[in-house]
Amino acid sequence: MKIGITCYPTYGGSGAVATELGIALAARGHEVHFITYQQPFRLRGFTPGIFYHEVDVVRYPLFEYPPYDLALAVRIHEVVRDHELELVHAHYAIPHATSAWIAREMLEDSGSSVQIITTLHGTDITLIGQDPSFRTITKFSIERSNGLTAVSEYLRRETISTFGCNQCKVQVIHNFIDPLVYKRSRYKQVLRQQTGEGKRILLHVSNFRPIKRVRDVVRIFAGIQREVPSVLFMVGDGPDRTAAEEEARLLGVERSVFFLGKLDSVAPLLASAELFLLPSTNESFGLSALEALACGVPVVASNAGGLPEVIRDGVTGALRPVGDVEGMAAAGIAILCDQETWQAMSDAAAADAHSRFALENIVAEYESFYARTLATRV
Numbered sequence: 001m002k003i004g005i006t007c008y009p010t011y012g013g014s015g016a017v018a019t020e021l022g023i024a025l026a027a028r029g030h031e032v033h034f035i036t037y038q039q040p041f042r043l044r045g046f047t048p049g050i051f052y053h054e055v056d057v058v059r060y061p062l063f064e065y066p067p068y069d070l071a072l073a074v075r076i077h078e079v080v081r082d083h084e085l086e087l088v089h090a091h092y093a094i095p096h097a098t099s100a101w102i103a104r105e106m107l108e109d110s111g112s113s114v115q116i117i118t119t120l121h122g123t124d125i126t127l128i129g130q131d132p133s134f135r136t137i138t139k140f141s142i143e144r145s146n147g148l149t150a151v152s153e154y155l156r157r158e159t160i161s162t163f164g165c166n167q168c169k170v171q172v173i174h175n176f177i178d179p180l181v182y183k184r185s186r187y188k189q190v191l192r193q194q195t196g197e198g199k200r201i202l203l204h205v206s207n208f209r210p211i212k213r214v215r216d217v218v219r220i221f222a223g224i225q226r227e228v229p230s231v232l233f234m235v236g237d238g239p240d241r242t243a244a245e246e247e248a249r250l251l252g253v254e255r256s257v258f259f260l261g262k263l264d265s266v267a268p269l270l271a272s273a274e275l276f277l278l279p280s281t282n283e284s285f286g287l288s289a290l291e292a293l294a295c296g297v298p299v300v301a302s303n304a305g306g307l308p309e310v311i312r313d314g315v316t317g318a319l320r321p322v323g324d325v326e327g328m329a330a331a332g333i334a335i336l337c338d339q340e341t342w343q344a345m346s347d348a349a350a351a352d353a354h355s356r357f358a359l360e361n362i363v364a365e366y367e368s369f370y371a372r373t374l375a376t377r378v
């Protein structure tokens with residue numbers, strides 16, 4: 001198949017999923033065209049079967065807000081026309097599904113029957129997509145997509161209930177990991193080199209937005225550290241980083257919390273970690289939690305959104321209500337205190353992640369979804 005993919009190319013789970021999917025599709029013989037404003041961060045160097053088309057947004061004195069959505073639509077239109085793409089896969093509804101729809105409208109007279117598939121990732125439905133300034137266009141764009149997928153059952157239900165789009169058929173296709181990359185035994189214990197022996201290693205990876213509750217991450221850690229000698233590594237950056245640093249100082253744990261900033265490759269760090277913390281207000285899926293589990297790291301997280309579809313409470317980690325810092329700390333202590341418990345959870349986490357969310361199986365689900373969508377073309 002000839003497939004176009006548009007996504008957010010910088011940091012973020014939706015861009016990571018879109019890029020890994022494109023790479024896997026190309027490896028299976030498809031021709032994949034990425035159409036984004038920047039080279040996707042997980043796409044490095046030359047990969048056979050992959051083409052990258054940059055979206056250039058012209059600056060003009062009149063444009064206080066340069067219209068990226070239109071520039072993207074024009075680029076999608078060109079790439080579909082010039083490379084005879086059969087489908088465009090938009091990751092994250094806003095604005096990608098809308099731009100893809102505009103491009104398809106522009107192509108109508110050319111005989112192209114390009115199909116649009118939109119994958120809903122999270123806040124495009126649960127947060128920003130519901131803002132009055134976007135709500136109607138989000139609903140319109142997803143209803144006009146030829147195929148819709150959501151990364152969890154939770155997100156599928158949210159889409160139907162919040163947008164009242166009863167006609168929308170949303171297929172759940174979970175996110176995935178490459179079992180060869182997210183494998184504990186593959187890496188040296190790099191974080192251990194920094195901490196030395198004797199301290200348990202906790203990890204958090206996110207974009208430090210309010211929804212991630214990074215102050216809670218530090219509070220949970222402080223609770224665990226009172227009982228279990230440990231350190232916390234915070235990977236990523238974003239608006240609440242300063243708040244998290246302040247929380248560490250307030251709680252007197254600042255010497256045990258290391259802020260590493262944004263890092264490209266987290267698998268080696270995950271493979272050194274012993275507990276992953278994700279106390280978000282909401283996660284439609286929680287890709288970072290899945291990556292941790294795949295590396296044999298039990299996850300303590302909030303019982304919110306799609307996280308229960310990823311983490312098995314009491315088996316591969318622990319789920320507690322949003323904001324239950326004490327409960328999460330107690331769960332973390334229980335997991336870390338007893339080596340047998342930890343080992344059993346670590347083994348179960350890796351096995352469960354590798355069996356339910358392996359790249360090979362999920363990419364095959366996307367392939368058959370593409371084929372079914374193309375088969376319904378009129």
Ligand code: GMT
Pocket residue numbers: 008011012013014015017121122123124151175211282283284285286287288
């Ligand atoms: O929706 C967002 O806030 C952004 C998006 C992203 O690009 O990271 O995150 C969402 O998509 C990820 C990939 O499917 C999911 O793993 C995240 O859980 C989801 N974030 C939220 O629902 C907050």
